[in-house]
Structures are given as C-alpha cells and as structure tokens.
Amino acid sequence: xxxxxxxxxxxxxxxxxxxxxxxxxxxxxxxxxxxxxxxxxxxxxxxxxxxxxxxxxxxxxxxxxxxxxxxxxxxxxxxxxxxxxxxxxxxxxxxxxxxxxxxxxxxxxxxxxxxxxxxxxxxxxxxxxxxxxxxxxxxxxxxxxxxxxxxxxxxxxxxxxxxxxxxxxxxxxxxxxxxxxxxxxxxxxxxxxxxxxxxxxxxxxxxxxxxxxxxxxxxxxxxxxxxxxxxxxxxxxxxxxxxxxxxxxxxxxxxxxxxxxxxxxxxxxxxxxx
Numbered sequence: 144x145x146x147x148x149x150x151x152x153x154x155x156x157x158x159x160x161x162x163x164x165x166x167x168x169x170x171x172x173x174x175x176x177x178x179x180x181x182x183x184x185x186x187x188x189x190x191x192x193x194x195x196x197x198x199x200x201x202x203x204x205x206x207x208x209x210x211x212x213x214x215x216x217x218x219x220x221x222x223x224x225x226x227x228x229x230x231x232x233x234x235x236x237x238x239x240x241x242x243x244x245x246x247x248x249x250x251x252x253x254x255x256x257x258x259x260x261x262x263x264x265x266x267x268x269x270x271x272x273x274x275x276x277x278x279x280x281x282x283x284x285x286x287x288x289x290x291x292x293x294x295x296x297x298x299x300x301x302x303x304x305x306x307x308x309x310x311x312x313x314x315x316x317x318x319x320x321x322x323x324x325x326x327x328x329x330x331x332x333x334x335x336x337x338x339x340x341x342x343x344x345x346x347x348x349x350x351x352x353x354x355x356x357x358x359x360x361x362x363x364x365x366x367x368x369x370x371x372x373x374x375x376x377x378x379x380x381x382x383x384x385x386x387x388x389x390x391x392x393x394x395x396x397x398x399x400x401x402x403x404x405x406x407x408x409x410x411x412x413x414x415x416x417x
Contacts, residue, residue, distance in 0.1 A: 145159045145176035145227060147315060150248040152241055153273075154217075157215045159220060161255040165283045165412060167224040168292040169252070173315055175226030179217040180244055182209040182237040193285045207234045212413070233304065245276040249314055252281045252413070261277035270406070273387050279312030279416040286410040290381065295322045295381040299371050299401065300345060302330035305386025307343075308416035313384045316414070317354045324378055325349075326371065368404025375411055387415040 151166040166177050183206045214230035221228050233240035245251050255269045273280045283289075293316045299304050310317070316322050325345065346358045363370035375383050387402045405413055 147173045147175040149175045150251045152253040170226045172378035180231040182240045183210045183234045185235040232296040243273040250279040289313045297375040298325040299385035301328045323356040325358045328361040384414045387417045
C-alpha cells in the first residue's frame with residue numbers, strides 16, 4: 144500500500160523529465176503512488192473555417208490517442224525507479240486537468256520553465272494550478288539540480304493561512320528531513336479587524352507532530368524573497384516550503400512580493416500552497 148498519492152505533470156513524453164525526477168526522489172522518501180499526467184492539446188476551433196474544423200478535430204484526436212499509447216514509457220520509468228503509479232491522459236487546458244486530478248492526490252509536482260516561461264509570473268500554468276488545485280504544489284524550477292530532495296528543508300513562516308497550508312501539506316516530508324529550519328517572520332495584518340486572536344506556537348506544534356525544527360527570527364531589512372533564498376542557500380537547503388500569494392495576486396505582481404521573487408529566481412524546488 145502507498146500512504147501518499149502524488150500527481151506529476153509531464154509536459155513532454157520521453158526521456159526523464161525534471162518533474163519525474165523530483166517525483167521519484169519523493170516517492171522513495173514517502174513510499175508514494177505516482178500519477179503521471181500528460182495533457183494533449185486541443186486547439187480552439189471557434190475562429191476556424193468550416194474546411195479546417197474537421198482536420199483540427201481529427202488531429203486533436205490523433206494526439207490524444209498517441210499520448211494514451213505512450214503509457215509504456217511511464218510504466219518503464221516507474222519500474223526503473225522501483226516506484227508504483229499509473230498513466231493518465233487528458234485533453235485540453237492543462238490547469239483544468241491538473242486541478243481535476245489533484246482532487247485525489249496529496250500534492251502536485253510541476254516543472255516551471257525559467258527560460259521563456261509560458262506566461263508572466265503569477266499567470267502561467269504552474270501559478271494558476273497553485274491557485275486552483277486545493278493541495279500544495281511542488282514547483283520544480285528548470286534550473287533545479289535535485290541532488291537531494293526533502294533532506295534539508297527551509298520553511299518560510301509568516302503566520303498566514305497559506306503558510307500553514309503549505310506546512311501541513313509538507314508535514315510528511317518535514318518528519319523525514321534531516322534538517323528543518325523555520326524562518327519566523329512578522330505576522331500578516333488581520334484584515335478583518337478581529338482582536339486577540341490566539342497565536343499558534345509553531346515550534347511546539349511541529350514537535351508534537353514529530354518534527355524537530357530550528358526556529359529562527361526572520362526580519363530582513365531588504366526584500367523578503369531574496370532574503371529567504373539567501374538563507375536557503377546558506378543552509379544548503381534542497382526545498383523551500385512557503386505560502387503563495389497571501390495577499391492579492393495583482394497587488395503582489397505590481398508591488399513585488401516573496402512569491403513572485405522566488406518563482407522568478409529560485410533554483411530550489413518550492414512546496415507552495417494557496
């Protein structure tokens with residue numbers, strides 16, 4: 144039996160994609176079941192001429208059938224890494240397919256290109272999946288080395304709902320990590336104006352859940368995202384756990400923000416939740 148189900152977004156079929164490598168590393172650590180998902184394209188026909196609609200539909204059906212037939216590639220990869228899982232194929236919009244399949248998974252693993260990304264930060268496939276999946280997403284930057292994964296984890300803690308969702312999602316990894324460092328930053332302002340809300344003692348909460356963490360006060364003078372990344376590199380972390388877009392996504396895109404900075408600049412995998 145597998146205790147965890149991980150959804151792996153496989154943009155391309157063939158070789159050993161970065162998202163797959165990350166999934167295999169986590170599968171060994173978590174004894175996880177891996178759903179490999181490929182989304183075949185479905186070109187819009189809304190503005191096509193009647194003469195081309197039939198051709199486009201047939202071509203889309205061919206691409207979908209070809210992707211279904213490539214399940215042996217994924218099964219061979221699973222066997223090579225002594226992992227268990229299955230091959231899933233959808234057709235159409237990748238974010239919709241990922242969010243649908245995430246309903247029965249513990250988190251999603253997706254590669255994010257750093258060169259020629261599919262959309263500006265915050266609006267690409269991975270960013271929109273973070274918003275819609277309902278589970279944490281492990282964002283694997285194209286520049287990630289993946290020498291190890293989940294061995295040395297940095298947690299960015301700002302007392303927000305999003306940060307706590309990420310921590311709860313990462314708990315199985317935190318329990319198994321050799322080193323966990325928590326950067327305890329300033330709490331977000333209470334937007335509802337409620338007074339005297341109870342505060343979580345995260346160190347005690349983690350300890351009760353079998354996680355021994357080094358809690359460090361975090362009050363950088365400069366940009367928070369850059370400071371988080373610098374701390375992660377200093378401790379040789381192989382993963383950062385954090386909440387994503389705690390405030391308005393549009394405001395963060397205009398004003399900057401930790402999520403945006405790390406999505407653009409991190410060479411370490413980010414386990415994020417919204």
